[in-house]
Amino acid sequence: MAGSDDTRAAPARSVAVVGAGVSGLAAAYRLRKSGVNVTVFEAGDRAGGKIRSNSEGGFLWDEGANTMTESELEVSRLIDDLGLQDRQQYPNSQHKRYIVKDGAPVLIPSDPISLIKSSVLSTKSKFALFLEPFIYKKTSTRNSGIVSDEHLSESVGSFFERHFGQEVVDYLIDPFVAGTSGGDPESLSIRHAFPALWNLEKKYGSVIAGAILSKLTAKRDPVKKTSDSSGKRRNRRVSFSFLGGMQSLIDALHNEVGDGNVKLSTEVLSLACSVDGVPASGGWSISIDSKNTGSKEFGKKQAFDAVIMTAPLSNVQKMKFMKGGAPFVLDFLPKVDYLPLSLMVTAYKKEDVKRPLEGFGVLIPYKEQQKHGLKTLGTLFSSMMFPDRAPSDQFLYTTFIGGSHNRDLAGAPTTILKQLVTSDLRKLLGVEGQPTFVKHVYWRNAFPLYGRDYNSVLEAIEKMEKNLPGFFYAGNNKDGLAVGSVIASGSKAADLAISYLESRTKHDSSH
Ligand SMILES: Cc1cc2nc3c(=O)[nH]c(=O)nc-3n(C[C@H](O)[C@H](O)[C@H](O)COP(=O)(O)OP(=O)(O)OC[C@H]3O[C@@H](n4cnc5c(N)ncnc54)[C@H](O)[C@@H]3O)c2cc1C
Numbered sequence: 001m002a003g004s005d006d007t008r009a010a011p012a013r014s015v016a017v018v019g020a021g022v023s024g025l026a027a028a029y030r031l032r033k034s035g036v037n038v039t040v041f042e043a044g045d046r047a048g049g050k051i052r053s054n055s056e057g058g059f060l061w062d063e064g065a066n067t068m069t070e071s072e073l074e075v076s077r078l079i080d081d082l083g084l085q086d087r088q089q090y091p092n093s094q095h096k097r098y099i100v101k102d103g104a105p106v107l108i109p110s111d112p113i114s115l116i117k118s119s120v121l122s123t124k125s126k127f128a129l130f131l132e133p134f135i136y137k138k139t140s141t142r143n144s145g146i147v148s149d150e151h152l153s154e155s156v157g158s159f160f161e162r163h164f165g166q167e168v169v170d171y172l173i174d175p176f177v178a179g180t181s182g183g184d185p186e187s188l189s190i191r192h193a194f195p196a197l198w199n200l201e202k203k204y205g206s207v208i209a210g211a212i213l214s215k216l217t218a219k220r221d222p223v224k225k226t227s228d229s230s231g232k233r234r235n236r237r238v239s240f241s242f243l244g245g246m247q248s249l250i251d252a253l254h255n256e257v258g259d260g261n262v263k264l265s266t267e268v269l270s271l272a273c274s275v276d277g278v279p280a281s282g283g284w285s286i287s288i289d290s291k292n293t294g295s296k297e298f299g300k301k302q303a304f305d306a307v308i309m310t311a312p313l314s315n316v317q318k319m320k321f322m323k324g325g326a327p328f329v330l331d332f333l334p335k336v337d338y339l340p341l342s343l344m345v346t347a348y349k350k351e352d353v354k355r356p357l358e359g360f361g362v363l364i365p366y367k368e369q370q371k372h373g374l375k376t377l378g379t380l381f382s383s384m385m386f387p388d389r390a391p392s393d394q395f396l397y398t399t400f401i402g403g404s405h406n407r408d409l410a411g412a413p414t415t416i417l418k419q420l421v422t423s424d425l426r427k428l429l430g431v432e433g434q435p436t437f438v439k440h441v442y443w444r445n446a447f448p449l450y451g452r453d454y455n456s457v458l459e460a461i462e463k464m465e466k467n468l469p470g471f472f473y474a475g476n477n478k479d480g481l482a483v484g485s486v487i488a489s490g491s492k493a494a495d496l497a498i499s500y501l502e503s504r505t506k507h508d509s510s511h
Contacts, residue, residue, distance in 0.1 A: 021049025053245025
């Protein structure tokens, strides 16, 4: 324990993790595996943050993230370590994804041949796609390594418009970014929302040629291969969930971290850091407000050697920080813009859905919303993907409303949203009558917007980490929104904390 007066052996170090979302739990899991004492503080009454599954009346649905990918090596390792491989659940026909064009769902082409045949894009846009590798050659000035300020803050829309034209932005990029981040192409920064593509352009000029070349290089590089413990290759692009929903991942992590180490209904209010970390005091003192009746920790200050913060920055801004007895004011931390989103789960009798579609789901470009009076961002075909999530005579759908184009609508009452969802599903899938089942979840701060000035946010995080010894920040306000990215973010923060603790131990034993 921190503060132990046993001087014969090096004392076990302790780390506080703030937030029991998937990034905080992934960090805590990694720390525990390395023999570090860990306490996770979670303001809410459950672990999981933006991951939450629920069930009722034979239906099972996710209220936050619905699927994830093994985009990062850390994800595959974690799934193996937790023994979750057998519980991974892959959606049926997951490559069948639809986009609305001229008011009706059209299959998104998944390869060059189907792109040529597809009606999603005009002939002009198809040419633009095929010509991009020849137009954006490696000799472009953007590849000199010098990137101008204008390009550092370039929007997603401008980047894709330069490479592929406006129709690609309107019909492929806009619905994709709305569906994955609630954002819109003009507000989002290409550098922060799609860092891999931004880097491809810097390196290769052409995004398409760059993607092909880097894939070939990765194939040749054994280190970059994503393979499981048996050496079997794993597809990093395939989406999946778990039997029992995404909650199964959270429950497995929670279980491994240990129930007693995760303090639910416990809000961190203030954090104080002694300047260079006096070993006996642990270096950090954290004060909490626990709504857990009977909690022994109520109002108590607790000592730790390091802190991993995973709470959204809007919450961090409300916390009080002290350094060496003086206030450490976070006035340099810019205000982050969060996008609101409503998620509507609805079910219909199978005979009431006249044009059901097999596959993953349908996205509605903003242009089509305006032209055809559609109000929703898109719908996941939840029980088509996972038939065990609804009684066999019903279809279950998960529809999203809001995001940066429709902020006000996100907060509309359930009755209004039910009408809008029913109306859109009537137009797209031929749904008749009213849903047999409705659940509404409103996320006021669903996603941080990685806007064009997001660099100032990342710089402020860096400043906190630099000025507060033993403080590490992780989660979706920093390293990407996808579940895989935040797992990697939490794991990376844990590794940094472990290195910090090791350097402290060496420092202490040499004095
Ligand atoms: C509706 C929706 C759908 C999504 N769909 C997908 C998807 O299909 N695929 C995908 O990859 N991603 C998806 N995402 C994104 C993904 O779910 C999130 O980016 C990710 O789960 C965020 O994890 P996190 O740990 O960084 O943050 P969070 O989950 O936000 O966790 C932060 C935690 O900190 C806690 N906290 C805050 N303040 C304090 C305090 N003072 N003291 C203690 N605790 C505090 C909060 O209560 C919260 O539990 C979706 C997100 C939403 C909202």
